[in-house]
Amino acid sequence: MSEILPMSLLPSLLAAYDRERENLIPLLQKMQESFHCLSPETVKAVADHLHLSENDVYGVATFYSQIRFIPPGRHHIRVCDGTACHVRGSDRILEAVEKSTGVQPGQTSEDGSFSVERVACFGSCALAPVMVVDDKVFGRMTGTATRKLIEGKE
């Protein structure tokens, strides 16, 4: 993941987008990429830029699962629960992740070290069950291997 940008860059990031509603989702994605998650401040800035109400922007932002309001942890763990992974035991992997990190899917640990996400499919079905830690793919996982992997990150 790229470094968090300083908030002072917000106006110049917005300026690159025309004031068209069509740009709402691209803008939200840009905000998330730049600041790692959305905040009341960025939502207001986007709403003002596109002449929309904040309410409207929240409505769209919360509809899409990619858009976050909580910053991800230092290690972002994504467990695939696609069909191929499911039949090859992805629930055991998710359970091992939850146990080792104490974090439920969609949450970030209090100390900010881990965040966990359950994802529908990475399309790496040949390697099922799959998990992705900090953008690196780990295939053919087992509960034991998952626990070892996470212990190594702590």
Next chain:
Amino acid sequence: MSFASIQQTAKEEWRQFEQYDRRRVLVGSATCGRAAGSQEVLRAFKKELITNNLLNQTDLYEVGCMGLCYAEVLVELRGTDGQRVLYQGVTPKDVSHLVESHLINNQIHKPLALAVVTSEFNGELPEFSELPFSKPQVRIVLRNCGIIDPTNVNHYIARGGYNGLARAVTLTQDQVIEEIKESGLRGRGGAGFPTGIKWAFARNVADEKKYVICNADEGDPGAFMDRSVLEGDPHAVLEGLVIAGYAIGANTGYVYCRAEYPLAVNRLTGAIAQMHEHGLLGQNIMGSGFSFEIHIKKGAGAFVCGEETSLMQSIEGKRAMPKPKPPFPAVSGLFGKPTNINNVETLAAVSAIMERGAAWYAGYGTEKSRGTKTFALAGKINRTGLIEVPLGTSLRTIIEEIGGGVPEGKKLKAVQTGGPSGGCIPDSFIESPVDYEHLAEVGSIMGSGGMIVIDEESCMVDMARYFLTFTENESCGKCAPCRMGTQHLLKILTDITEGRGEPSDLEKLRQIGATMRNGSLCGLGQTAANPVLTTLKYYEEEYLAHITDKKCPAGVCRDLIDFTIDVDQCTGCGACVLACPVNAIHGARKESHYIDKQMCIRCGSCRQACKFEAVLVI
């Protein structure tokens, strides 16, 4: 520059790429290859070639997916004698051996060799096209995947690319539509509506502004066909989109691509820039007077965007909720204008059809289901991969010949097609031809092409619960039958898998399913009950075992099973003790162990760890 001279340059470049006296390394680097470590292998090749002072005499390329996911990382090597060999399961530590034997000594490195690519050097290795995996396949949509460098438009052009567009712009709009109608092509996104007829609808609405959209929001879990095409051959799809634009009279196209596919977005962006450079996009394309622009939109993670009206709402920057039809998109679609929307695979077929003609394409497949279809073959199967077969090929050919059957001698139980909108086809239908009609007959759908093989160790009630967990989560909530129906189905299925099921539940499932099918606004809700209804149709006894006997015959549903150790089989090796996350297994070394049932969380780790099949499910 005229298209003819572009073709000339491209052919020359391709000739050099294919020329025999230069060493060449092709590394399969689509997402699946990368997940298996292709980038590390690529770096290892670079390093090894530098060490041997061969980097200047070797071409090193990343190519798309050849479809053999089970064999990744897949590398094709060509030595100075021109012999081209595919190597499978390559890791960075194999690279020095491969360079030494194949690239320096022109010797095949046997331990990893899978097949030879060119028949003229046939020796002890089988030919690639003769492998059981390849033989029944016909690659039209995947014609270039894994063969060309997807970042090089000249490779695409040299292999016939943009010939279809060049031909289309010399025809009238109606002639192009007629050609697509004659080919018999049907929408490959799931519903199977005839593409030519769909185009004619949008063509016949008069408006000066129209749109065409490529639906690349491939959301079905377990489906990755579109991703592979976009990553391995982006121009095939974009050419199809320009042809669609020409046929209906649109000057603007959108590709709506899933955000989870960053590599595909990259490849599309690069491809669009190359099209501009070559005059294949922009004003007056190929001197025809036709102008066209393409924009890419990244999705933001909503499965319902696969539905066309939702997708258009999302492009407009709104919550992606479907709209009632009519009006159909052909009349009032994106920004209220006539819009035609096609799936990735459909458009990749369009470019091939315009190049080679309707009759050629219609020569494949069955009478009502013409042409070929790609499938992502995964689950409990030996050769997972991306395949393309003529429609009408039997399930047996796909599962047993191409896929190599179920691993570890287990028994095939069912094949799931169509993802969360589809159903499970029981093993008794293995001789069924795979086409739109036959799949509908058994209660499933073609869907976008995910094909998940299920063996005897999977519980069908759990499968239904799995898909409903997905659709319940992804239901947009606009219409009540889908929003409430998915919630209730999921609750009932969860109760059954956790031992709280009642006999009356089965009737409730059927009734709710029927209501959702009839009353939901869009395809998501109309088909969400399919996984429940088909499993109920073919595996009712498995549901009853959960409800009346409180047992899960497949040994999956945790609240209904117990693990125990077979004292005769247990060798006391201790593998299960190490695997158990809650220290519930006890016993002295080299003596048989036992499981403390109070502590056991029934995760099954011990069963997976045991090499002697001593852990039993009761």
